[in-house]
Amino acid sequence: MKIRIVSGSAATVAAAGVIVGVIKKDKKPTGPAAQIDRNIGGGISALMAGREFSAAAGRTVTLRPGRGRAKCVIVVGLGSGSIAEYARAAAAAGAAAGAAGLKSVCCALAATAGLKIDPAAAVRIAAQQCSGSDYRFKLGRRPGSAGIDSISLLLPGKSNARLNRAAATGAAIAAGSNLARHLAEQPPNVCTPDFLARCAQDLGRHPKVRTRVLKKASLEKLRMEGILAVGRGSANPPCLITVSYAGGRPTSAPVVLVGKGVTFDSGGISLKPGAAMDEMKFDMSGAAGVLGTLAAVARMRLPINVVAVVPSAENMPDGKSYRPGDVLKMYSGKSVEVLNTDAEGRMLLADALAYAEKRFKPAAIVDAATLTGACVVALGHHRSGMFARNDDLAEALVAAGEASADLCWRLPLDDEYDQLLSSSYADFAHIGGGRAAGTITAACFLGRFVKTRKWAHLDIAGSAWGKDKRATGRPVGLLATWLAAKARRLD
Ligand code: BES
Ligand code: MN
Ligand code: ZN
Numbered sequence: 001m002k003i004r005i006v007s008g009s010a011a012t013v014a015a016a017g018v019i020v021g022v023i024k025k026d027k028k029p030t031g032p033a034a035q036i037d038r039n040i041g042g043g044i045s046a047l048m049a050g051r052e053f054s055a056a057a058g059r060t061v062t063l064r065p066g067r068g069r070a071k072c073v074i075v076v077g078l079g080s081g082s083i084a085e086y087a088r089a090a091a092a093a094g095a096a097a098g099a100a101g102l103k104s105v106c107c108a109l110a111a112t113a114g115l116k117i118d119p120a121a122a123v124r125i126a127a128q129q130c131s132g133s134d135y136r137f138k139l140g141r142r143p144g145s146a147g148i149d150s151i152s153l154l155l156p157g158k159s160n161a162r163l164n165r166a167a168a169t170g171a172a173i174a175a176g177s178n179l180a181r182h183l184a185e186q187p188p189n190v191c192t193p194d195f196l197a198r199c200a201q202d203l204g205r206h207p208k209v210r211t212r213v214l215k216k217a218s219l220e221k222l223r224m225e226g227i228l229a230v231g232r233g234s235a236n237p238p239c240l241i242t243v244s245y246a247g248g249r250p251t252s253a254p255v256v257l258v259g260k261g262v263t264f265d266s267g268g269i270s271l272k273p274g275a276a277m278d279e280m281k282f283d284m285s286g287a288a289g290v291l292g293t294l295a296a297v298a299r300m301r302l303p304i305n306v307v308a309v310v311p312s313a314e315n316m317p318d319g320k321s322y323r324p325g326d327v328l329k330m331y332s333g334k335s336v337e338v339l340n341t342d343a344e345g346r347m348l349l350a351d352a353l354a355y356a357e358k359r360f361k362p363a364a365i366v367d368a369a370t371l372t373g374a375c376v377v378a379l380g381h382h383r384s385g386m387f388a389r390n391d392d393l394a395e396a397l398v399a400a401g402e403a404s405a406d407l408c409w410r411l412p413l414d415d416e417y418d419q420l421l422s423s424s425y426a427d428f429a430h431i432g433g434g435r436a437a438g439t440i441t442a443a444c445f446l447g448r449f450v451k452t453r454k455w456a457h458l459d460i461a462g463s464a465w466g467k468d469k470r471a472t473g474r475p476v477g478l479l480a481t482w483l484a485a486k487a488r489r490l491d
Pocket of ligand 1: 265283340342343344345370371372373374376431438461462
């Protein structure tokens with residue numbers, strides 16, 4: 001799919017469909033909506049004068065006017081025109097364009113009169129959300145497309161370097177997030193640890209990207225007992241994938257992103273109940289998210305170094321599986337008492353975090369994981385849980401989430417929670433005993449395997465996919481926007 005930038009009147013852009021927005025308080029169409037309205041003979045004014053259409057954020061109506069240049073006009077409500085409402089509207093309009101089967105679309109949302117958003121951010125979000133709609137599930141390694149060939153973004157005013165870059169940033173983030181959705185939605189018989197490794201290898205087609213895969217034998221040599229134990233019950237062997245993007249100076253420390261890559265989580269010996277167990281194919285959404293982010297960073301050509309680290313395994317019950325009660329010596333040297341084999345994500349991540357820190361001496365390290373059901377209870381599907389020891393890092397992640405409409409909420413890491421991990425048989429236990437503060441004790445466990453204060457953890461158990469059992473592509477928006485800001489390339 002191609003994304004191009006256009007300016008001038010919405011009515012003169014050559015495209016099969018056009019997306020225009022209306023702000024709730026407006027009684028009549030303004031800006032591009034007014035241009036199209038005149039062009040099609042008043043269909044949008046008639047819509048706004050009627051009672052059926054409210055301009056609440058994300059409400060769409062598809063018109064087939066039979067007059068004017070575009071065959072199809074998608075009118076979307078922008079609510080008050082705030083950034084969150086605008087992003088929701090852009091996503092809904094993009095989905096409507098996909099559903100209408102349009103091959104080419106002009107998105108005029110960023111040119112709406114009366115937006116309360118910086119023009120570059122409006123262009124970036126329009127590009128991110130509208131090109132995000134060109135996704136359709138397809139089995140296999142290559143992502144599918146909804147068949148949209150081109151999106152023309154109508155700029156607010158004349159084209160300039162800042163607006164052009166914002167469009168490119170949004171399109172890169174959309175591509176990364178569509179890759180994440182593609183990987184996350186693959187069924188677990190297709191998406192095994194080997195499959196993830198091959199997809200990571202495919203990223204090597206981007207300039208400056210290199211992939212390395214440590215297979216089971218290497219993990220044994222390195223004594224990554226956390227990853228090995230989780231993978232032991234499965235016929236699909238575990239692995240550790242690293243993908244590096246070298247966009248910065250060779251001497252500058254990379255940002256490392258670690259993603260949980262459990263390709264199917266049956267719970268293992270502590271078997272999960274059968275209902276909705278299919279959802280546990282999404283348990284590699286953290287891996288999908290960091291690989292998607294790396295793809296977005298490479299596309300943006302950010303002048304920084306970034307490494308994605310993915311520990312991957314399948315958690316299955318078997319005669320060889322690890323068990324509740326096992327005491328394991330982890331890669332970091334710490335011993336851990338396993339109390340429930342369904343808390344497998346933290347075992348993988350503990351080894352991957354310790355390895356990443358030792359090997360890459362990162363400037364910052366952020367992990368993303370569908371780690372706990374408790375996080376879904378706490379925050380639902382709206383915000384990811386975020387944990388950090390460093391306030392600047394936490395604030396930067398919150399800001400990136402707001403700027404990309406991929407929100408997170410900071411939760412605490414107090415010592416009082418950390419102490420719940422005590423064990424009589426090992427350095428510590430791997431769960432906090434009982435259900436209290438489950439998302440926090442999981443984060444505290446991870447925290448015991450990183451030395452730097454520049455570490456953050458995102459629990460995306462609720463945000464990576466929705467109740468409709470579709471992947472969301474999160475947290476690619478948040479992470480890629482954070483990295484773009486870090487590289488001073490945001491808006
Ligand atoms: N992958 C699950 C977490 C999960 C649950 C994600 C529901 C999305 C939806 C994780 O491996 C897990 O099973 N966690 C356990 C931890 C418990 C045994 C301490 C959980 O949340 O119940
Ligand atoms: Mn589990
Ligand atoms: Zn899991």
